[in-house]
Amino acid sequence: MKKLFAIASGLMAVSALLVLGADIDGKWTRETQGKNGPQTQILTLKSDGGKLTGTMEGGGGGGGKGGAPMPVAISDGTVAGANVSFKVVRDFGGNSVTQTFKGTVSATELKLTQDTEGGGGGKGGGKGPQELVFKK
Numbered sequence: 165m166k167k168l169f170a171i172a173s174g175l176m177a178v179s180a181l182l183v184l185g186a187d188i189d190g191k192w193t194r195e196t197q198g199k200n201g202p203q204t205q206i207l208t209l210k211s212d213g214g215k216l217t218g219t220m221e222g223g224g225g226g227g228g229k230g231g232a233p234m235p236v237a238i239s240d241g242t243v244a245g246a247n248v249s250f251k252v253v254r255d256f257g258g259n260s261v262t263q264t265f266k267g268t269v270s271a272t273e274l275k276l277t278q279d280t281e282g283g284g285g286g287k288g289g290g291k292g293p294q295e296l297v298f299k300k
Contacts, residue, residue, distance in 0.1 A: 188216065188243055188269045192298035194223075207274070207298055208235075216241030220252050246270065265296075274298040 192207040205223035209216060219235040241250035249266045260282050267276035278294045 187271075188248060188274070190300060192274045192300055194296060194298045205296075205298070206235075207238075209238075209241075211243045214242055214244055216243045216248065216250055218250075243269070248274065248276070267296075272300050274300070 206221040209218035221235040238250040
């Protein structure tokens with residue numbers, strides 16, 4: 165009986181570490197080289213059960229003061245274990261662009277695939293899905 169209890173306790177401890185290790189809450193950043201130098205994209209995320217909320221800043225053009233990217237609220241966000249999905253809808257002068265993100269989260273990385281629809285370019289905007297990696 166002691167052996168069974170020890171095994172069960174060990175499994176619960178490992179499960180707790182995995183859940184804590186894949187905590188999606190907080191700020192995630194990604195930097196890429198753009199035509200005007202380094203571009204930073206910031207995701208600020210908060211989970212509540214299976215619901216995911218937050219904002220995305222950068223990676224979608226200007227709109228803020230002096231052309232600076234404005235944070236955009238994410239929508240339809242879900243998180244189930246390590247699996248993550250959400251959408252970002254941006255408006256560019258009457259052209260609505262929807263970006264759908266799906267991927268996985270670990271302790272230090274958020275790996276996403278991005279599909280873009282709208283903006284006159286149709287599904288994928290002519291580029292197809294993009295792979296993105298954010299770091300915590």
